[in-house]
Amino acid sequence: MNPITPATTDARKGDVVAPTKEKGWFYTDTVKDHFFHPKNFLDGEEDYKDAYLGMVGSPACGDAMKVWLRINKGTDGVERITEFKWKTFGCASAIASTSMLSVMVTENEGLTLEEALKLRPQQIMERLGGLPNRKVHCSVLGDKALRSAINDYYRKTEQTDKIIVEQGRIIDKVLKITDHDIEEAVLEGADTLEKIQHKTKVGTGDPSCIPEVEQLLRFYKEKYFGS
Amino acid sequence: MHTIYLDHAATTPMDPRVVEVMQPYFIDVAGNPSSFHTVGLRAKEAVTEARQTIARLLSAREDEILFTSGGTESDNLAVMGIVKAQRQAILSFCHSRAGGNPSDGSPGLRFATPEDDKKPHVMTSAIEHHAVLEPLLHLQKIGEIELTVLPVNREGLVAIKDVRTALKLSTVLVSIMFANNEIGTIEPIADIGREILAWRKEHITPYPLFHTDACQAAGAIELNVEKLHVDLLTMNGSKIYGPKGVGILYIRRGIKIEPLMRGGGQERNIRSGTENVPAIVGLAKAFELVQENRETENARLIKLRDRLAEGLLKIPKTRFNGHPTDRLPNCVNISFMDIEGEAAMLYLDAQGIMISTGSACASSSLDPSHVILATGLSYEAAHGSLRFSLGHSTTKEDVDFVIAVMPKIVERLRQMSPVNLDMKYFN
Structure with missing residues (x-):
């Protein structure tokens, strides 16, 4: 018996295949539908100034996303997301995956915060019928924006103990700098990327991590200084 | 649609006229030009005639025209072949000029610095095609050469004084493209060539050799x-309505070059491999046609190009x-701020309009266009850059259709975008 289980067709769906094999690069019909007819994107921010805001990415790296949530506490005391509005700067898969996420979060009366916090990019991809492999890490950022917005909710409703920080992750693979180091730098007063780099040298060996550093900077600034 | x-x-x-002249060489005259029989001879004649044209x-x-498999091979051969073949010669030359007393030399004669006889030096520009940049970066990485990558100004032009400043006795090769493939900027190749000639004369040296990649220029410029x-020039078929997979490298007579491919000794032993006869015949015909019709077609395209650019630049930001x-x-290349190029490209595709973008999302490397970045634009603007490149089939109606649909697409994508860049950074 072959001990290696061959990859299923489903598992390969999101893969980039050789250009000689058709379709490899291109998007599924679901992706195209959400790209050409995006659901729930926010046109005009005026009415959502009081909504809970989450941000992720930077336009310099090619993808940036903002998410606005409305959260209601039902009579049963459960907090549910009733509205998910978004804006995305990015390619087709970034737009489609945010659109799909907005549908997933708000369908069937909306997810509870607990459920929403568990959402992962893989689930969004599954609903989209797969994405080209190299698109995944850069364009499926919606779940992070969602978590960032939920943290905003916790902060504004004074449930700071519930704020979830993704901890102990290596950000700069070359210099082995973790998100803790970034957090520390922010606490020590670094409030720009330049100041963080001055303290940690993050990104000098692995510039690809800079967008993530910017994101962490924003997160910790919000968390500790509320701006 | x-x-x-x-x-x-x-x-x-x-x-279609190119396809027509290629036809006989697929089946009827399908001999190997190296064969001594009649069919082989006919094929050889066809290659000779193409070479003469x-x-x-x-x-x-x-004998200065060498057929290759295309632009990438010609560029690689020029860069790698010259560095390898001339390495010893230029190092000995630098050695012979080292440690001399400047007062012994003729006016302006320069003496090599101690570093000069260690590594050959190559100069290129920041907006070169990857087929030139990548082999050079590789040679630099493995320690074979010292590399200078010249900057360009915001219009994409290399400054001749920069070339002059960076030249030294150990400079073995200068490679600057004729016209850029992304932004269309035409470099002052003749002026740079003259500058290099003057340098050689002044310093009594055969170096540097001068290569230009003229793939994009071949259809529009003499x-x-x-x-x-x-001294070396790259050109190919796929940008001039000719066949893909065929190109030439012009190598000035007497210049030694190291082959990339060894084998049967075709192409004066520099490029082995059976000649792609139909493609070679097609390349010659295509080059002849674009050069014959150059003036008329350029005049027509320039009108359309300027109409398109003017129409699109009316869109804000x-x-x-x-x-x-x-x-x-x-060539029309425009950055549309606050939107991402791949998304715009696909919305245009849905309207039947096929274009390219400098956005990272549309490249396999996930890096935005090095050309747009080299002109001093930020990553954000490079991600939103779109290239419209016109051709024989383009009509005024096509251009007007693009001008008509583009504002709606940009507006739609901007509605979806959280980004709102300040234009003061881009003017």
Whole structure:
């Protein structure tokens, strides 16, 4: 018996295949539908100034996303997301995956915060019928924006103990700098990327991590200084 | 739906007249030019005739034209082949000039510094095609050469004084492209060539050799190697309505070059491999046709190009990329701020319009265009850059259709975008 289980067709769906094999690069019909007819994107921010805001990415790296949530506490005391509005700067898969996420979060009366916090990019991809492999890490950022917005909710409703920080992750693979180091730098007063780099040298060996550093900077600034 | 193909800088469709002259060489005259029988001889004659045509159009000699598999091979051969073949010669030359007493020399004669006889030096520009940049970066990485990558100004032009400043006795090769494939800027190749000639004369040296990648220029500009003062020139079929997978490298007579491929000794033992006879015949015909019709077609395209650029630049928050006048007649490159190029490209595709983008999302490397970045634009603007490249099939109606649909697409994507860049950073 072959001990290696061959990859299923489903598992390969999101893969980039050789250009000689058709379709490899291109998007599924679901992706195209959400790209050409995006659901729930926010046109005009005026009415959502009081909504809970989450941000992720930077336009310099090619993808940036903002998410606005409305959260209601039902009579049963459960907090549910009733509205998910978004804006995305990015390619087709970034737009489609945010659109799909907005549908997933708000369908069937909306997810509870607990459920929403568990959402992962893989689930969004599954609903989209797969994405080209190299698109995944850069364009499926919606779940992070969602978590960032939920943290905003916790902060504004004074449930700071519930704020979830993704901890102990290596950000700069070359210099082995973790998100803790970034957090520390922010606490020590670094409030720009330049100041963080001055303290940690993050990104000098692995510039690809800079967008993530910017994101962490924003997160910790919000968390500790509320701006 | 009517397809509007505005991606001629990526590749051109073939001219039917080119397809026609290629036909006999697929089946009827399908001999190997190296064979001594009649069919082989006919094939050899066809290759010789193609070589003569190309030599005539370049004002070169027959034995200076080398057929290759395309632009990438020609560029690689020029770069790697020259560095490898000339390495010893230039190092000995530098050695012979080392440690001399400047007062012994003729006026202006320069003496090599101690570093000069360690590594050959190569100069190129920041906006070169990857087929030139990548082999050079590789040679630099493995320690074979010292590399200078010249900057360009915001219009994409290399400054001749920068070339002059960076030249040294150990400079073995200068490689600057004729016209850029992304922004269409035409470099002052003849002026750079003259500058290099002057340097050689002044310093009594055969170096540096001068290479230009003229793939994008071949369809629009006269390519005369004597007027351009180039020693090596790359050109291919796929940008001039000819076949893909075929190109030439012009190598000035007497220049030693190391082969990339060894084998049966074809192409004066520099490029082994059975000649791609139909493609070679097609390349010569395509080059002849574009050069014959150059003036008329350029005049037609320039009108359409300027109409398109003017129409698109009416959209707010746009920035024109490239040189306003020293630019290919078919190229319009514009950054649309706050939106991402791949998304715009796919919305245009849905309207039947085929274009390219400098956005990272549309490249396999996930890096945005090095050309747009080299002109001093930020990552954000590079991600939003779109290239419209016109060609034989482009009509005024096509251009007007693009001008009509583009504002709606940009507006739609901006509605979805959280980004709102300040234009003061881009003007």
